[in-house]
Amino acid sequence: MKQTKPPNFMLVVLGCLIPVIWGFPFGPVLDMDVTPRTTVHVNGLLGCNHFHGAAVNYSSLLLEDGPGLLYVGAREAIYKLDTANISDTNISFSLEWAASAEQKRQCLSKGKNNQTECYNHVRFLDRYNDTHLYTCGTHAFRPRCAYIDVARFTFVRFEEGKEKCPYDPTKSYTGFIIDGEMYSASQYEFRDIPDIRRNFPFPNLRTDDSPTRWLLESDFVGSALLRESINSSIGDDDKLYFFFTERNTEPTAYSSQTKVARVARVCKGDIGGQRTLQRKWTSFLKARLVCAIPDYELQFNVLRSVFVVEGSNVHDSVFYGIFGLEWRNVKMSAVCQYSLRDVQTAFDGPYMELQDSKWREYTGKVPDPRPGSCITDQHRALLLNSSRDLPDNTLNFARRHPLMSKQIQPVGGHPLLLQRSADYTKIAVQQVVGLDGLIYDMLFIGTDEGWMHRAVKIRDRVHIIEELQLFEEKQPINNMVISQKQNSIYVSAPSGLVQVPLSSCERYTSCYDCVFARDPLCGWDGRTCAEITSYANRSSLVQDVQMGSRGCTNITNDGFVMHRTRAVMAGDDVLLQCDIRSNLATPYWTLNGQQLQGYGVEFGYRTGNDGLLIIGAQNQQSGHYRCYAVENGVWVPVRSYVVRVQPVLPPASHLSGSPTALPESFFTTKTVPTPSPSSGPVEQILSPPPAQLPSGPEFQTYRHMEAMYISLVAVLGGLCLVLTVVLLYVSFCAHNSPNARKYSQQALSITTASERKRSSHFELKTISSHCNGRMEGRSRATSRDGEFLQIIQMDIQTTPSEEPPPAPPLPMPPPLPASEYANGLSATLPSVLRKMNGNSYVLLGQSDSEMTSPLYHSFTEELNRILEKRKHTQLDIQPDESSV
Structure with a gap:
């Protein structure tokens, strides 16, 4: 008897989760799947500048807002652009940096792809000192680094880069230079061993890989330095944070969950141990980042991007993370916000210990001074002035206990934003002060198809103001940087670079449209929607970010809407158009002031995206129709129609008398x-x-x-x-x-x-x-x-x-x-x-014979002109709705 093959467990779990994923009944309490209010395609962008050089794969961005310069690293090229207008090629400079032919030949001999891998992909670009930049590239699977003279924009020296840059251009990478010290994190060398390093100055430091590996197949997405030593009462040290996704070794309720999001921390003053952990981090700790929907036990466990927002007090800082699902065939993204205080609490909590190949919470005694902590005044009082002075028992414990037990939950306990139709790839955040005096976080989120969502965080929710199509061809957003001086955001992708204004207030043409946008950068001055920063006196401006419905007067008056008159024969179907720009607005129709209830064939009406369809018009359906866009509880008139239904004429046998001069129809x-x-x-x-x-x-x-x-x-x-x-x-x-x-x-x-x-x-x-x-x-x-x-x-x-x-x-x-x-x-x-x-005309007849009647020529010529015009104009913005 033939045995039936048991079903794959992964497929069973995925099949059970897909209906849950696509049918979240969050309700009004937890409605996180946010729809962008407006959609703007690439041909409708306002005030954007584009840059497309000879190179491809624009990934590294270095913005220097003071002098107004933007350095861009691409494949085998580095560009120097003016931030005022990146499209101005007269003041842009390019620096070619290609791998040699011999190096590319050796790359091919290693079995690498000559279309993608055997090139020099610039992965690192940062300011080294006042006169030079420092850059690193893959250099056809033999990494190289170089110094660039800023004034002349030329290379001045090259050096080995295998300890500072990954070999593979597809490997994740993050790094920065601060105070003359370079820190980087990636999977280095051919063994793809992940590592967090201090590359210079001496002594160089790295993570440990025995007996307990600190990093497991880690994909790094970001890093940041927080100067926690400023105004510190305990003499604390500055700390470096690295964000990544790695292979999961912890016990979990789902055996199919193989990845987990992490945040790791090291101290800037760490110089390694004296005997134990020589040239290794003595302060390395890592904890798990949780971004999940508790009620549905859905874990977003793949971290894709992160952005740190420093507060006035460094301990009040927050960071935003973009998360995705582990299954690549399910398209979904989430945005979670975390507090630095919660991160510090996790690093001050209990440790995890590896017992019998399983991680469990450590319940034994913790050595003193505490492993993984930075040097403070308390340590100095014990004559422990650096990490080299730490005792061996503290360092041995830190070596075997890099993982913390306490998980870091997002602010509010759930994601701020959920997208079931897009894969987010990059995020950037700017804080803006609204007219109400509150500080709002503006979120700029890039997708894998070349779109950018411009959103604002309002309390514990995110409102997407608009979605912008930045590139015609579908491609992932690689990087984003914000210029406060130019009031622009620079977005890079494989094919080029786009400079986008932080706001497009002129896009909103009415008071309610400006208020409904809930953009903290825009306000209504009585005539136009403009940026609030351009007004010294803002008392007359109207803005409502919190509710998005207050401030406009007489917005329900339909005196400014378009009015049309429709005359139709009884029994005909008539479409009354009502174009609504907002994706969040709902169309409502009224007849003679009474709202139309029920839609369908049995009611004689049907609504759609383009308007109201009157099915088989009857005399009782004559009257005054109004279309309203209802958004945030406000009814805004959009179109107005007066419909007259004419009775059907009797058959010809019942007609008598002479014809009258009535309209043709x-x-x-x-x-x-x-x-x-x-x-x-x-x-x-x-x-x-x-x-x-x-x-x-x-x-x-x-x-x-x-x-x-x-x-x-x-x-x-x-x-x-x-x-x-x-x-x-x-x-x-x-x-x-x-x-x-x-x-x-x-x-x-x-x-x-x-x-x-x-x-x-x-x-x-x-x-x-x-x-x-x-x-x-x-x-x-x-x-x-x-x-x-x-x-x-x-x-x-x-x-x-x-x-x-x-x-x-x-x-x-x-x-x-x-x-x-x-x-x-x-x-x-x-x-x-x-x-x-x-919009159609019925052609009753045409002839080549000569006609003596001027009525024939005038009607035929007019009809031909109309048909010719409509042949070239398929869709008019305000179509003539006559039906002849």
């Missing part, structure tokens, strides 16, 4: 056969009921027009009869002439040329009232009851076997009155001819 069309068998169907205009006929002088005018129409029809009928006789005579002569074949070809060429001269290749075709009809070639069938006219676009190809019949001229109705029916009426046509945007 008040007439229905019906195809009837002509007396001549070769002339095909023509259209007959049916007059409205006699009850609508005017009297007095106007009646005489209409009688004259009736006579004119009858005369015109008689003349055209005679012309058709004459033309038919001529064609029959020519055909008879051609068949009996020796040169019949020649004359037939000439006639065919003339007919084909005539067809090509048509200004618009459209043709009427009869269709069933229930479904679209299909006809081969040109339509010549006579009409039947229940048929309608359809316009089809023809690609005319005449063959020798075809003899196209002449198209009879059609009488045209008088022009539309412009005053009473400015928006026109909807033609009584089947649903296959309806256009939901109300």
Whole structure:
């Protein structure tokens, strides 16, 4: 008997979690899945500058705000740009730094990729001193570092870089130079052993890897220095923090969770031990960062980026982290905020100990002085002036107990922000003072597809003001730096660099739009939305970051909205458009001041993203429609319509009297056969009921027009009869002439040329009232009851076997009155001819024959102009919603 293979445990867990992930019923208490208020595509960006050099993979950014310089490290090149305008190539400089041909050949011999790996990728770029920069690159899997003279922007010296830069350009890396000391963290050398190092000056320090490995397959994402020695009452030391994700060795409730986010700390004054931990960190400690949704036991355990925000007191500092899921096929990101005080509490708590290959909390006695602590006044009182003076029992304990037991929970106990449709890659934060005097954290978050979310933290939530598409091609955001001097943020990606203003207040065109944005950088001055920093006196500015709904007066008055009038025939479907820019606004409709309740076919209404659809309009649906955008509890009018539903005209057999000069859409069309068998169907205009006929002088005018129409029809009928006789005579002569074949070809060429001269290749075709009809070639069938006219676009190809019949001229109705029916009426046509945007015209007929009536020429020329214009303009910003 064949045994069934047991299901993969990972797949089972993932299958159970996916429904939970995609169906979070957080409710109003924990609604973290935030939707950006507005979406701006790359062609709608305002005030942005772009830089695209000859190189690719722009990753390293060094901003010097004082002199206004931005240094950019890319693949085999370093650029020096002006922060005022990075697009200005006249003042930009480039420095090529490519690996030699011999070095690339050796890289290939090691089995590396000559398309990506065998180049010099600049991974480190920082200020060394007042006159020089220091940079390091992978250099085709043989790292090199160099000094750059700032004034001349040239290399002055090169040196070995294998202890300062990773070999592989895809390996994670972080580092900085402070006070002439270089610190870095990465997976160095070919063994991919992670390490946190002090590269210079002497003595060089690194992490320990025996008997307990301090770092396990660590991917570093960031680092920071916090000067905790300033104003310290205990003589504390400055500390360096490194953030990374590593392989998990702790006990966990989920066996499938193989990674964990960490923060590690070392003391800046650490110089290693005397006998134990020589040239190793004596102050290394690490703790776990937790970013999870407690109610759902969902752990975001992969740290992708971090940004530290220093407070006025260093102990009040916070840092933001971007987290993702371990499963790459699930796209989701979270943002958590942590307090430095909570980090310090974890490092002052109990230790973990490795017992029988498992980590457990250590409950024994802790040596004194405390392992992993920095040198303070208390140590100096015991004549312990440096780490080399620490006793061996303290250093041995620190060597075997690098991990802390207490986990670091985020502020509030849950993430600030959740994104189920984007993978965040980078974050930068700036603090801004609003008009209410409160300090707000502005978050700039990059995605893996080249977008940036501009958000603001409000209490324990995050409001995404807008999402910006910075690059046309999908690509991850590599790095971001903020310039307060230029009021800009510089964003790098594989293809280039973009300078983006920190705010785009001019994008908001009304008071409520400016207030709803909840942007602490913007305020409404009564006429425009502008940056508050440009006003010395801000008392007249309006801003509401906390609620996003207060400050604007008379915003519910619809006097400034667009008004339209729609006149339609009963039974037609009508779409009333209502374009809402905000993704957070909900459209609501009212009819004669009463809110429309219920939507669907049974109610006669249906709502969508583009407006309100009236299904089968009836007389009771006439009235004044208003569309409101409801956001933050405020109703803001967007569009206004007056809809008039006209009754359907009775059949032609019940009509009597003379036709009246009513609008064109008040007439229905019906195809009837002509007396001549070769002339095909023509259209007959049916007059409205006699009850609508005017009297007095106007009646005489209409009688004259009736006579004119009858005369015109008689003349055209005679012309058709004459033309038919001529064609029959020519055909008879051609068949009996020796040169019949020649004359037939000439006639065919003339007919084909005539067809090509048509200004618009459209043709009427009869269709069933229930479904679209299909006809081969040109339509010549006579009409039947229940048929309608359809316009089809023809690609005319005449063959020798075809003899196209002449198209009879059609009488045209008088022009539309412009005053009473400015928006026109909807033609009584089947649903296959309806256009939901109300922007279609029905072409009733065109002919090449000469017409003597000026009404024919004016209507045809006007219609051709409209069709030509619409052919080049598929979607108008404010489309004419007439239906003729």
